[in-house]
Amino acid sequence: AVVLAHNYQTPEIFHGVADITGDSLALAREARAVDADIIVLAGVHFMAETAKLLNPERTVLIPDQEAGCSLAESITAADVRVLKAKHPGVPVVTYVNTSAAVKAESDICCTSGNARRVVESLGVPSVIFIPDAHLARNVAAETGVEMILWEGACEVHERFTKRDIERIRFGHEGVTVVAHPECPRDVVEAADFAGSTADMVSFVRTRRPKKVALITECSMSDNVAVAFPEVEFVRPCNLCPHMKRITLPKIRRALETMRHQIMVDPVVAARARHAIERMLEVH
Template sequence: MVSAAPFVPANLPLPDLYARVSHHIPPMEWPILAGDIEAILALKRDHNAVILAHNYQTPEIFHTVADIVGDSLALAREAAATDADIIVVAGVHFMAETAKLLNPNKTVLIPDSAAGCSLAESITAEDVRQLRARHPGVPVVTYVNTSAAVKAESDVCCTSGNAKKVIESLGVPRVIMLPDEFLAQNTAAQVPGIEIITWAGHCEVHELFTADDIRSVRESYPGVVVLAHPEAPPEVVAEADFAGSTAGMVDFVGEKRPARVALVTECSMSDNVAVQYPEVEFVRPCNLCPHMKQITLPKIRRALEQRQYEVTIDPALAERARVAVERMLAVR
């Protein structure tokens, strides 16, 4: 079934942009949002700024003001390539730090300095040093969902989209993989013969999903195709039809075009992908990320107007952390 074209009432501001989000935002709310959107678009032009938005951002950010969208790996790669003078990261703090690592001479802003991450906060640089002492000579693979200080203690970074390739590229029988325990366990199942030492860090969004949740979705929505994120527990991944990064989920929907799909991840993910594939029915067994939701249009506007919440990293620490990120980007 092909969905009808979105209805856009006459006299709405920015009608082309509204058409992208009309299934999620009522017409009466749009004029309030449109004022900030118009201001942000003008500020970007005036200051040679770009906005990077993670897949978990709300549709009014993701589909109207963002220049570059995607998962952590895609944002890291695009951040390294941008020629903008100012980078605004509509995401959480570790993503803004990664953008700064790859653009040390550019201004990087995060619209809310309190937009953190439970996973990034689950481990410190001292924790990594202690692990190295307990496992001498074992390389440390660190998820990008970590602070720059933790990255600086690591050999190479990875994302949920390239963890398997990064680990295999090391050519060793044993690695330390930090900090997401479930991502490490799910990756270990893909690399038989390589021992993975884990850390007990979890994403507060994905750790809440259970295998019973997936079975319940299948019972309620016959024929649904279930896509899980590898930050979910292994028993959840085992119940899914596919597991992959948010970019992997988007690619799956685009290639397979299932009639009905459930994305077992953060809520806004389904909202954003549904805009691209309106003919697909999206079931939403989702959990909200309170940190991602700290980012709003008014805060993005204020960041650009006031150069608010600039991200800075100690140069010596940044140099070490940058090596780990660049090694990750070199793995194809």
């Protein structure tokens, strides 16, 4: 077995038992390449589904099947079909924070790390971008591509405000602010840099700011700070309650009992897999 852990997992999981760590794009890529019969996904349900889609012959376990996602739960496959009927011929770009059924209705998936490249790869003037409206607006500002939106949002990132950024700068002179693109547009505009969790790590590694505030889920700073002891991490703390459902005892129990196994309808899986594989082909 291998344990794949998202960057938002607590340090005892991220540093203690994970074989592979990363953002959702990194985990999607690594899930396809692992040499193991069993994958334990220390993350939320859509991530485990993605691992299963890319590894249909392997057993994929999620330690807590109630570990969901506000974004994934904001839209259904039926909602996507309605959007496609209203906008015939417009490609559907779907953030990976969605169910397999929603991915199956899509042309291509994306993550926060490659959303801009995915949209630009299509070479079209407009796309249906679902379900994160904040990410869509931030990608639209970077690309100039018209976004037909779905008003979904991450319950962690949408709570950050421009006022939060101002308070951080006022209280910590010289701080560099790095925001996740699931944050509202004015938060991203107020930051010094915006990017996926992997981009955040890369930014800290290359720039080595004296002080940095990562505007994202709470555990991210805890996990990244270990590798950069010389950097002072200012820690605004919005927790993801879904990620925090995954614990060390639950990971152990999953391995002992082989629960909870991820199953995806084969017809849905085939269509969803195509959208994910198209995403992985974009560099």
